[in-house]
Amino acid sequence: MIKPCTLAGTDAPLRVLGSSGGISDMKVKEPQKGEIVNFKKGEMNVPDKVIIPYIEGDGIGTDIMKATLPVVNTAVQKAFRGKKEIIFFEIYAGEKALAKYGNVMPEETLVLINKYKLSLKGPLTTPVGEGYRSLNVFLRQYFNLYACVRPVKYYPGVPSPVKTPEKMDVVIFRENTEDVYAGIEWEEGSKEARKMIDFLENNFKIKVRRDSGLGLKPISETGTKRLVRAAIKYAIKNNRKNVTLVHKGNIMKFTEGAFRNWGYELAKDEFPKSVITEEAVLKKHNHHIPKGKIVIKDRIADSMFQQVLTRADEYDVIALPNLNGDYLSDACAAQVGGLGMAPGANIGDEIAIFEATHGTAPKYAGQNKVNPSSLILSAKLMLDYLGWDQASQLVEKGIARAIQQKRVTYDLARLMGAVTPVKTSEFAEIICDNMGQ
Numbered sequence: 001m002i003k004p005c006t007l008a009g010t011d012a013p014l015r016v017l018g019s020s021g022g023i024s025d026m027k028v029k030e031p032q033k034g035e036i037v038n039f040k041k042g043e044m045n046v047p048d049k050v051i052i053p054y055i056e057g058d059g060i061g062t063d064i065m066k067a068t069l070p071v072v073n074t075a076v077q078k079a080f081r082g083k084k085e086i087i088f089f090e091i092y093a094g095e096k097a098l099a100k101y102g103n104v105m106p107e108e109t110l111v112l113i114n115k116y117k118l119s120l121k122g123p124l125t126t127p128v129g130e131g132y133r134s135l136n137v138f139l140r141q142y143f144n145l146y147a148c149v150r151p152v153k154y155y156p157g158v159p160s161p162v163k164t165p166e167k168m169d170v171v172i173f174r175e176n177t178e179d180v181y182a183g184i185e186w187e188e189g190s191k192e193a194r195k196m197i198d199f200l201e202n203n204f205k206i207k208v209r210r211d212s213g214l215g216l217k218p219i220s221e222t223g224t225k226r227l228v229r230a231a232i233k234y235a236i237k238n239n240r241k242n243v244t245l246v247h248k249g250n251i252m253k254f255t256e257g258a259f260r261n262w263g264y265e266l267a268k269d270e271f272p273k274s275v276i277t278e279e280a281v282l283k284k285h286n287h288h289i290p291k292g293k294i295v296i297k298d299r300i301a302d303s304m305f306q307q308v309l310t311r312a313d314e315y316d317v318i319a320l321p322n323l324n325g326d327y328l329s330d331a332c333a334a335q336v337g338g339l340g341m342a343p344g345a346n347i348g349d350e351i352a353i354f355e356a357t358h359g360t361a362p363k364y365a366g367q368n369k370v371n372p373s374s375l376i377l378s379a380k381l382m383l384d385y386l387g388w389d390q391a392s393q394l395v396e397k398g399i400a401r402a403i404q405q406k407r408v409t410y411d412l413a414r415l416m417g418a419v420t421p422v423k424t425s426e427f428a429e430i431i432c433d434n435m436g437q
Helices: 061-080 095-101 107-116 135-142 191-204 221-237 256-270 278-284 301-310 322-334 373-386 389-404 410-416 424-433
Strands: 038-040 043-045 049-055 085-091 118-121 147-153 169-175 242-247 275-277 294-300 317-320 343-347 352-356
Touching: 049 061, 049 107, 061 085, 061 373, 061 389, 061 424, 085 107, 107 118, 118 373, 135 352, 147 221, 147 322, 147 373, 169 221, 169 322, 221 242, 221 256, 221 294, 221 317, 242 256, 242 301, 242 322, 256 275, 256 294, 275 278, 278 294, 294 301, 301 322, 317 322, 343 373, 352 373, 373 389, 389 424
Parallel strands: 049 085, 049 118, 118 352, 169 317, 242 294, 242 317, 275 294
Antiparallel strands: 038 043, 147 169, 147 343, 343 352
16 A cells, blocks of 8 residues: 655645545556566565566656667677567656656555566756745655666776775665654744743753744654665675774764664674674784675765775765765765766665656756666666676676777767767667667
8 A cells, every 4th residue: 555645744645646546547558468566574585587667767867768768779689689678668757757647656556666666767857945845855764765777987088086986896885754844843934843942941951043943853863774775775785895883983983973873783693604704804804804704894984985985995885874875975076977967766675766866957967968877777777676697797798898999979079079969869779889788
């Protein structure tokens, strides 16, 4: 049963199709062939012919999705010669949904994401300072997609502002549902804000300026441990060297400090044979990491921003609370070509949404101009998630070769110098051609 659809903090509830009595007339036609990903006892079962819905997205979403789908289909075809297939079909959110349903997030879309478990998504518009809250954040919270997974890796030939971008190869696990992104806040001057200010002063002797807006920053043991668990499991599965907990626990001791403490506690309790603390390596093993052990360590957030610039190769998997993760993932992406080269996935216990990490860039919409790599690499993550490694490797191979050949879209071409840019659709064709046989 899909729960009621609301967006926290909006001026009015988010209207949903069928909110007065269920969905009686589906506007989307589901594919007649193919099967659905399903889970049994927590294990994912992937059929050979798998159905996956996609949300095109707003603004440049139309350009990058049109480029991404044929790249994915070509990689799957080349890798498996017809033995495996993805059957894509479109579902709606954002501006296209508003035009089709009179609603930016139809209940039908939520039902279909829940049914098919995996989906691919372009960028969605988020109004600034007014209107409804981020649809991207809403989807993460609605489906409890608690881990935002963002690999950041350098591809040779991409222009970079740093001298040694090849040292950057990290996978960021950003907590996705808590922290200030929980959307619990009150506007300055509102009845609720004044009530909270009075409550804090009267009950805890805490003085807050009366012209303040207020927000809450919840960080829970549950949310922290499930994120760190996912990060450590990823590190074990992918033979990574270390997991770093990034926090501002020296200042926010009972939220971000607790994130650090709960992370270490989880590692000790659930992965004692696989993980060793950095402190133990230094004090008990004379700076030598025991064979087969993954080092778990922590860093203060502001220090970490410096270290991903100066010592990026010392970090591997990084787990962070929501806001720190937002900032750090973009800072890392800046070193390897920007958000246009940064993939992302939002993953829960069963449902996962793979999405471009950049915005909608409406002034470029429909111009067949922008770089589709973020969404294409997000689709690569989806192939990894499915366990279709052969196809995933072909996507990466195609992009890497296209960049080395300097056959790239305008954003990279203008930084490479004396390079003629290709169109978005042409870039997708070049990627496919570079996959080989």
